[in-house]
Amino acid sequence: MTVMDNLRLDGKKIYITGGAQGLGKSMAEGLAQAGADLAIVDINLEKAQATADEIAADTGRKVIAVKADVTNPDDVDQMIETITTELGGLDVAFNNAGIVINTPAEETSFEEWSKVININLNGTFLTSQAAGKYMLEHGGGSIINTASMSAHIVNRPQPQASYNASKAGVIQLSKSLAIEWAKKGVRVNTLSPGYMATDLTLNSEELKPLIDIWNDWAPLGRMGKPEELQGIAVYLASDASSFATGADFGIDGAFTAW
Template identity: 45%
Template sequence: MSFSFFARAVPAVQRSTVLTRTVQSCVRFQSTASTTPKRVPRVLPSFSLEGKVCLVTGAARGLGNEFCRAFIQSGCTELAIVDLKESEAQAAAAELVSNACVNSDMTPEDFNVIGVGCDVSSELSVQRAFEQVMDTYGRLDSVVASAGIVENYSAFDYPFDRIKRLYDINVHGAFFTAREAARNMIPQGGGSIVLVASMSASIINIPQPQTPYNASKAAVRHMASSLGVEWAKKGVRVNTLSPGYMLTKLTKTILAHDQDLKKTWESLTPMGKMGEPEDLAGAIVFLASDASKFMTGAEVRVDGGYCVI
């Protein structure tokens, strides 16, 4: 009705002019809308690892390898993958770079990812590994001590040589890694060290017996707090990441033959499920990056609520 009233009130020539201008205006509006670039999601800049040199032990596979993947996705292009067998570490480095270039504008030449062989239970081996990394990059910004093992023996049946090996890797290996990291970070003004413990540092796992493992992870957690205080004024932060039950490839293989154990673990977890390795990505990037720059001696648990009850 309003248009017909307008048509009668305006001469035909003017109506034609008005309509033409209206259509042109609409076309211009639609054209502008269609060419406007889509908004790119924004992320807090302090979470970025771009320009930072990172090192992860126990990184050829498992959670350590997942941490490396998270670092690459957060912008890190200079990364040392440290593991017991150098060939496996180098293969993991090549695979990581190859995957990072899929569906990306990055090329292999944009990355400097190396594989380094190291027995973390040997102080000398750790020192040599850090020397190699420093010779390659000249600095270290974030180090993750992820190398570790777990075994299940009852306390009466646990062989001494197995206990010693577990402590040499889980406890002494974490200490040697943290100490060499700090020695190289302090002269450059600081850095971030993350020791990977476990929720087992706070609770007693059931039904599997693993007393030495639980005690080793409690030692790692307290070690991080102690080193965090000792190096706080020197710019080196030391924090702990404590995962719960995670569905790594190894864990999946074990549980494939024991579905009752999987059901038990899930029933004891408030979220009713086990975690996926990628569920740790956000936490490890947070601790390694400047996003956690006022945190030291702290523990971040990612366990589906297991330790709450």
């Protein structure tokens, strides 16, 4: 068995929340290219289905679309049941759904704060919990939770206290789960991207003025490309990362190394 063999995902069953677009879609493409069968989970079923159809056509893998609200426990339980039934199991849970609201802290309503925390942190707990229960009963697995470099730094110039707090919580939650499940066959890690040049970011009127500022501060002088996260996604989903658990993998072009 070579290292390249260990990186293959043939036969693995994986879901990714927030997988219909952006970073989730790009990482889903990489996982399918490495041989995995996928469930694209999103609140927008139409977009999820379009992404699933596109990836299936490009890779020849089985890819299904599942609608779920990650903040709703019943939705999450049904999501796991649907995925395990239609894919025939679950080896890797990729909890990637998240949002950001840029509002100064003194102007942030409790509704805005709660929305960010509910999707980013509570949603990650519910999906990790549900996937973990299944994996504990079926021989183990790998859970990957998307955090952010914003868990480690305070971004500038945009105000995003709720997002930063939620993503720091994702890392500590994931470490806690990793310790609880370490001897039970379930690995839990986090992926912390830096600024990434998704279509949504590049075309956002709100964010366009910030891109030059971010690039000026970036050691590499640019944002990351979505496909530059595919390698770490495949690694964490694969048997090559069998000794990796409770770790945070920062892919930010050294932005947090200042």
